[in-house]
Amino acid sequence: MRTVEGRTERVVVVGAGLSGLSAALHLAGRGRTVTVVERGAHPGGRVGRADIGGYRLDTGPTVLTMPDIIDDAFAAVGETLADRLDLIRVDPAYRASFADGSALHVHSDGDAMAAEIERFAGAAQADGYRKMRAWLTKLYEVEFDGFIAANFDSPLSLVTPQLARLAAIGGFRRWNKMVHRYITDERLARVFTFQALYAGVPPHRALAVYAVIAYMDTIAGVYFPRGGMRALPDALAAAASDAGVEFRYSSPVSDLERSGDRVVAVRTESGDRIPADTVVLTTELPDTYRLLGRTPRRVLRLRPAPSAVVAHVGCRAPAVETDHHTIIFGDQWEQTFTDIIDDGRVMADPSLLVTRPTAGDPSLAPPGRDLLYVLAPAPNLDVGQIDWASTRDGYVAQMMDIVSDRLPQLGDDAEVLHVVDPADWARQGMAAGTPFALAHTFSQTGPFRPANTVRGIANVVLAGSSTVPGVGVPTALLSGRLAADRITGLPSRRARTQVVSS
Numbered sequence: 001m002r003t004v005e006g007r008t009e010r011v012v013v014v015g016a017g018l019s020g021l022s023a024a025l026h027l028a029g030r031g032r033t034v035t036v037v038e039r040g041a042h043p044g045g046r047v048g049r050a051d052i053g054g055y056r057l058d059t060g061p062t063v064l065t066m067p068d069i070i071d072d073a074f075a076a077v078g079e080t081l082a083d084r085l086d087l088i089r090v091d092p093a094y095r096a097s098f099a100d101g102s103a104l105h106v107h108s109d110g111d112a113m114a115a116e117i118e119r120f121a122g123a124a125q126a127d128g129y130r131k132m133r134a135w136l137t138k139l140y141e142v143e144f145d146g147f148i149a150a151n152f153d154s155p156l157s158l159v160t161p162q163l164a165r166l167a168a169i170g171g172f173r174r175w176n177k178m179v180h181r182y183i184t185d186e187r188l189a190r191v192f193t194f195q196a197l198y199a200g201v202p203p204h205r206a207l208a209v210y211a212v213i214a215y216m217d218t219i220a221g222v223y224f225p226r227g228g229m230r231a232l233p234d235a236l237a238a239a240a241s242d243a244g245v246e247f248r249y250s251s252p253v254s255d256l257e258r259s260g261d262r263v264v265a266v267r268t269e270s271g272d273r274i275p276a277d278t279v280v281l282t283t284e285l286p287d288t289y290r291l292l293g294r295t296p297r298r299v300l301r302l303r304p305a306p307s308a309v310v311a312h313v314g315c316r317a318p319a320v321e322t323d324h325h326t327i328i329f330g331d332q333w334e335q336t337f338t339d340i341i342d343d344g345r346v347m348a349d350p351s352l353l354v355t356r357p358t359a360g361d362p363s364l365a366p367p368g369r370d371l372l373y374v375l376a377p378a379p380n381l382d383v384g385q386i387d388w389a390s391t392r393d394g395y396v397a398q399m400m401d402i403v404s405d406r407l408p409q410l411g412d413d414a415e416v417l418h419v420v421d422p423a424d425w426a427r428q429g430m431a432a433g434t435p436f437a438l439a440h441t442f443s444q445t446g447p448f449r450p451a452n453t454v455r456g457i458a459n460v461v462l463a464g465s466s467t468v469p470g471v472g473v474p475t476a477l478l479s480g481r482l483a484a485d486r487i488t489g490l491p492s493r494r495a496r497t498q499v500v501s502s
Helices: 018-029 067-075 110-121 123-148 161-168 175-182 186-191 208-218 231-242 285-292 333-342 388-406 422-427 473-488
Strands: 010-014 033-037 049-052 055-058 087-090 094-097 103-106 222-225 246-248 253-259 262-268 273-275 278-281 307-316 325-328 352-355 369-378 415-420 457-462
Touching: 010 018, 018 033, 018 067, 018 231, 018 278, 018 473, 049 415, 055 307, 055 369, 055 415, 067 231, 067 473, 094 186, 103 110, 103 186, 110 123, 110 186, 123 161, 123 175, 123 208, 175 186, 175 208, 222 231, 231 246, 253 285, 262 457, 278 285, 278 473, 285 457, 307 388, 307 422, 325 388, 333 369, 352 388, 369 388, 388 415, 388 422, 415 422, 457 473
Parallel strands: 010 033, 010 278, 033 246, 094 325, 278 457
Antiparallel strands: 049 055, 087 222, 094 103, 253 262, 262 273, 307 369, 307 415, 325 352, 352 369
């Protein structure tokens, strides 16, 4: 593995998102002097926040998986997740609601899920689930160390015995075909393939290697931090600060001072000059290229992932307890991918993710009120030709009509608090107006994804969603660790991520 040559004692991390916080913790734990420069007033990056009328909104991701990867970041400075964060296991992880009126609870416990599937679709499907669960677990075991949590110097880095093992268990076949080997009920199959939306590829085109995302949330489990998702970056930043990391908030970076092939200082818009032996850039890809003064040449044009419309809604607290996460599947599920990925239009028959963070922490809303996060996948601005300024309100009203119809216990006395659409994401600096960065096509995965080293610049390392290993909370944290490895080399000891199989 290539590492930064020369002095690396002083590291400046640009961006206090999850990847930057992870890099700072790992670097501080390895004896580096670290300064984190963040344009915003608080840590989090894509894990955004907004306080509106007594509601505490999470404007970024709401599904949290793989807490052992979070724990690994805290362990870098001698702490544990339990020291800093009150993490609640969400059980069931999801409720899946289908257009025919049927519904299924998704449990991470194998026996509980098999029993639920037998009730829902019969004993044969439950037996198929057990076999698929074993396959997903094996897939994750094979992929994690060799592919997900690894730095690549070239595509030849893939050629290992693990590659052959991955091929042998079907990793390079199509995701939906592998799932259908075990499960034939089409509704049930959606529960283990809808995650393809995160990867930005339809299940019938996506390679089965990406099914590890289904392992993460349907087997390893879903969690929620008390205080909302913002509690995670706040906790990581507090641990880093206590470990000696300096944070400079409200400090947008203006440029990088160069000497030959090295960056020697980071300059901010306020005029600060911060000397650096090494720099970790976690900025959005357009900002990264601007700061570096270059755009890497690629044979294939980078393809962004689909985007999303997110509506934050305050409403009356329900009379009965309801699920934390609900996936509302439209009847025309396959058409969803064609609409938003190929045709660049909103879903003709929307499928939605509805999250109730107040199910995990009622204090996130005023007394007697509830908070909903409603996400509709949408085309990014590269493929979509939608005038969001004129269509957004009508589309949000359509989203809420679906919520009211399918989840009648929610949404009474509703008030739309905040909406983010693809044009809004673009105004935040996200390429193509998507918070999901680059799609996980084969040509944008592993050694084919934009690398975390920069040709011609000896001491800059990249981290974040647009570089390895990819999009998501666990992968952002891993990205920070991989950046630290590029600077210090591999640590002598490393925790192995726990694999859940029962």
